[in-house]
Amino acid sequence: MQLNFKKTGSGSPLIILHGLFGSADNWFSIAKELEKDYTLYLVDQRNHGDSPHSDVWNYDAMVEDLLELVDSEGLRKFYLMGHSMGGKTAMKFAVEHPDRVEKLIVADIAPRYYPIHHQTILAGLNSIKLDQIKSRKDADDQLAQYISEIGIRQFLLKSLSRDSNGFVWKINLPVITEKIEEVGKSLNEGEKFEGPTLFLAGGNSNYIQQSDLEDIHEHFPAYEIEFVSNAGHWLHAEQPAAVIQEIRRFLK
Known part of the structure; x- marks a missing residue:
C-alpha cells in the first residue's frame, strides 16, 4: 500500500509514526523543530489520515506498508520513531528488519499485550x-x-x-x-532488536510500567528509558519541548 506522508527538512532521515485515531499532522509542531537537523517523514498509517483504507489492518500489514515506503524513497538505513500504535509498528519493523533501523524511539507503549480499552x-x-x-x-x-x-x-x-x-x-x-483487538497485540516471543532503543514514557501515563522493563529488555537489550514529567499518553502534545530534547539527545 502506498502510504501518504509529508517530507520536510534536511539531514539524516527520521520516520515518525502516529498512534491510533491519529495522523501525520499530530507531529507538525515537533517536526518544525527537528527539521533543522533531520529529513523527516511524517507518515499516515493505513486506515488513518490521507492514506488508503483497507479491510486488512494488523501490524504485519503496517510493517509491509512501511517497508514499501522506505524502499520507494531509497532509504537504506534511518532513524525510526513511533507513538502508541505507531510505536508497536516501529518495534515490529525493527525486529523484522534490524539492518534498516539505525536507532529506534518508542513513545509510551511497551511490547506487551494490551487489553481492549477504547x-x-x-x-x-x-x-x-x-x-x-x-x-x-x-x-x-x-x-x-x-x-x-x-x-x-x-x-x-x-x-x-x-x-x-x-x-x-x-x-x-x-x-x-x-478489529480493535489488533492494536493491542504483543511482539512475538524471541523477536529482538539489538540496536540502540529509547523508550519515552509519560510520567502520568500507565502505558509503560516498571513491570514492563523486563519484557522490554528481552526484546530490546540495548534500550534506555526516560520518563517525561507532567505528561500522559500524548506526551508529545503535552510536553513537546521535553520530547524534542530527548529525541535530539538520543539521536546525536
Whole structure:
C-alpha cells in the first residue's frame, strides 16, 4: 500500500509514526523543530489520515506498508520513531528488519499485550450520524455525551473531514471498530532488536510500567528509558519541548 506522508527538512532521515485515531499532522509542531537537523517523514498509517483504507489492518500489514515506503524513497538505513500504535509498528519493523533501523524511539507503549480499552471512544465516534450533522459543533456535541475531556474530543475530531457530499471520516472507522483487538497485540516471543532503543514514557501515563522493563529488555537489550514529567499518553502534545530534547539527545 502506498502510504501518504509529508517530507520536510534536511539531514539524516527520521520516520515518525502516529498512534491510533491519529495522523501525520499530530507531529507538525515537533517536526518544525527537528527539521533543522533531520529529513523527516511524517507518515499516515493505513486506515488513518490521507492514506488508503483497507479491510486488512494488523501490524504485519503496517510493517509491509512501511517497508514499501522506505524502499520507494531509497532509504537504506534511518532513524525510526513511533507513538502508541505507531510505536508497536516501529518495534515490529525493527525486529523484522534490524539492518534498516539505525536507532529506534518508542513513545509510551511497551511490547506487551494490551487489553481492549477504547470502547467508549469507539462508541462515541460511531454515535455520530454523519448524514445528519450540519457542523463540527454538532459532532462535538454528540461526542461529548461519551467523552467529557475536550482535548480528547478535539484530537479525535481532527479525523472528521468534509467532501462534496458532507462529513466523512478519514479513519476507517468500521474496520478499526471491528478489529480493535489488533492494536493491542504483543511482539512475538524471541523477536529482538539489538540496536540502540529509547523508550519515552509519560510520567502520568500507565502505558509503560516498571513491570514492563523486563519484557522490554528481552526484546530490546540495548534500550534506555526516560520518563517525561507532567505528561500522559500524548506526551508529545503535552510536553513537546521535553520530547524534542530527548529525541535530539538520543539521536546525536
